[in-house]
Amino acid sequence: MSDVSLLCRQPVYLRPDPARVIVRPFRPATEPRDFTPIDKARANHIVDRVLTLDAETAASQLADVMDNFKQRHRNLPAVIEARAEEMEDAFAAHAVFSPMQRLLVGAYFLNEYSFEASALFNPSIVLDPDQSGAPEGGSSFILSLRAVGEGHISSLTFRQGSIAADGCVTVEPAARLASLPKVQDRIATPHGDQVEVSFEADCVISERVIFPVTASQSNGIEDARFVAFEEDGETIFYATYTAYDGRAIRSELIRTTDFISFGMVPLTGAAARNKGMALFPRKIGGKYAMIGRQDNENLYLIYSDDLYAWDDGKAILKPEFPWEFVQIGNCGSPIELDEGWLLLTHGVGPIRKYSIGAVLLDKHDPSRILARLREPLIRPDPLRSEGYVPNVVYTCGGMRHGDQIILPYAVSDTFCHIATIDIAALVQSMQSEEAPFRISEPAL
Structure with a gap:
């Protein structure tokens, strides 16, 4: 035949x-991987550094994030906000964030994955x-x-x-x-x-x-x-x-x-x-x-x-x-x-x-x-x-x-x-x- x-x-x-990329949680830890418990101390060190930025610098950093990545992902601000919400427990030691600070902090705990x-x-x-x-x-x-x-x-x-x-x-x-x-x-x-x-x-x-x-x-x-x-x-x-x-x-x-x-x-x-x-x-x-x-x-x-x-x-x-x-x-x-x-x-x-x-x-x-x-x-x-x-x-x-x-x-x-x-x-x-x-x- x-x-x-x-x-x-x-x-x-x-x-x-x-x-083709997705954006997913970044988990600061000794060996960061999905489902690895977050090193809360290290996470809060990152937040501390973000909060030292003055309003103008923080706004510039957030604008840079959006300019670089918003065309690569559907509704990126909502994704970043959702990540910030997931991190509430890790951020418990900090005072209330401004909306801009919250988005910028959320961005630090995300990464792109091909x-x-x-x-x-x-x-x-x-x-x-x-x-x-x-x-x-x-x-x-x-x-x-x-x-x-x-x-x-x-x-x-x-x-x-x-x-x-x-x-x-x-x-x-x-x-x-x-x-x-x-x-x-x-x-x-x-x-x-x-x-x-x-x-x-x-x-x-x-x-x-x-x-x-x-x-x-x-x-x-x-x-x-x-x-x-x-x-x-x-x-x-x-x-x-x-x-x-x-x-x-x-x-x-x-x-x-x-x-x-x-x-x-x-x-x-x-x-x-x-x-x-x-x-x-x-x-x-x-x-x-x-x-x-x-x-x-x-x-x-x-x-x-x-x-x-x-x-x-x-x-x-x-x-x-x-x-x-x-x-x-x-x-x-x-x-x-x-x-x-x-x-x-x-x-x-x-x-x-x-x-x-x-x-x-x-x-x-x-x-x-x-x-x-x-x-x-x-x-x-x-x-x-x-x-x-x-x-x-x-x-x-x-x-x-x-x-x-x-x-x-x-x-x-x-x-x-x-x-x-x-x-x-x-x-x-x-x-x-x-x-x-x-x-x-x-x-x-």
């Missing part, structure tokens, strides 16, 4: 842009809940992407795009500004904080960045696998992701209906101690279902009555072919086809080379394997394998559109590409006992 009949690479490349300076990768894709701008005969979609900046801190960002009736895929340019959501609610639980965040309604999708907001996420929100989940006639977008605090990982779940407001909840149970969980897009046999990796080698099918609690599952898929001998994992939520559940997988082979494969699961009993690619669907090209993490192609989820799969995927954990796959050709290739096809990511 020819490559052309199976997979069509789109002329779409999403690359990291170090010019959230995608290093990489923009591991995408997933879902239909946009608002299809009003979709092309005729086509659909609008939302991409989620993992962005990595200084210190290998991962955040979640988005892009909007469309697929035309003829299968042509386009992705809109990223907004010039980038914005963080406001934390609306935070509930402490024995399993970690549950958090509700929301963006301003006029903040376009590509402007929205979800940066770590809990201690468990302090080093990253990694590899979100979004899926449109259907239940009782309602569509809810869920994404499992890996929360990383610099030492330990765990799986958490994000929920949204509009990509403006998001709820973030830790998952519990034995299965949630691992990464790479992916939710089926509907219940199976009255239960929620996940695909996950519990032993760092095999893929498991896990059922639960509780969306937020996941215990041990059943191993259904193990490394079988040389390109996946080290381990296998899922590449996003299963996609429902007429023939069964299409599960995209990743396999790790020699020199830790990551390739993308595919498996067909029974629609009524997903523990039953119907067909499987013997060779990768996409593998790294040896002529173009360098990047933030060499020798990797990876995705966090594709989407069905008519008789095609739209597959965004990352190359060398650095940038993203998009391909469309003919479903009939893919299913036929999985079922074939003949020599498998080979498709490599081309040199760019």
Whole structure:
């Protein structure tokens, strides 16, 4: 079977842009990091120095801040004021500030962060809940992407795009500004904080960045696998992701209906101690279902009555072919086809080379394997394998559109590409006992 009949690479490349920045709290401490307790003595030393400035000098300093940064951030004065409000406890030793002093002090406890300076990768894709701008005969979609900046801190960002009736895929340019959501609610639980965040309604999708907001996420929100989940006639977008605090990982779940407001909840149970969980897009046999990796080698099918609690599952898929001998994992939520559940997988082979494969699961009993690619669907090209993490192609989820799969995927954990796959050709290739096809990511 020819490559052309199976997979069509789109002329779409999403690359990291170090010019895109957010403004986040600066925490003066011996080793300042998010969620590090503020060194109140040092913070007050900074405030003391600011308060020694006469009114004219303070006004000049604040004007300089605004001139330099107000065009780089949405409503910067409000951001600075909010930071000053967060610092109230640290400033308790001081008298009342003037409005100008308050803003200037707040500015000293903020810093810019280039959230995608290093990489923009591991995408997933879902239909946009608002299809009003979709092309005729086509659909609008939302991409989620993992962005990595200084210190290998991962955040979640988005892009909007469309697929035309003829299968042509386009992705809109990223907004010039980038914005963080406001934390609306935070509930402490024995399993970690549950958090509700929301963006301003006029903040376009590509402007929205979800940066770590809990201690468990302090080093990253990694590899979100979004899926449109259907239940009782309602569509809810869920994404499992890996929360990383610099030492330990765990799986958490994000929920949204509009990509403006998001709820973030830790998952519990034995299965949630691992990464790479992916939710089926509907219940199976009255239960929620996940695909996950519990032993760092095999893929498991896990059922639960509780969306937020996941215990041990059943191993259904193990490394079988040389390109996946080290381990296998899922590449996003299963996609429902007429023939069964299409599960995209990743396999790790020699020199830790990551390739993308595919498996067909029974629609009524997903523990039953119907067909499987013997060779990768996409593998790294040896002529173009360098990047933030060499020798990797990876995705966090594709989407069905008519008789095609739209597959965004990352190359060398650095940038993203998009391909469309003919479903009939893919299913036929999985079922074939003949020599498998080979498709490599081309040199760019």
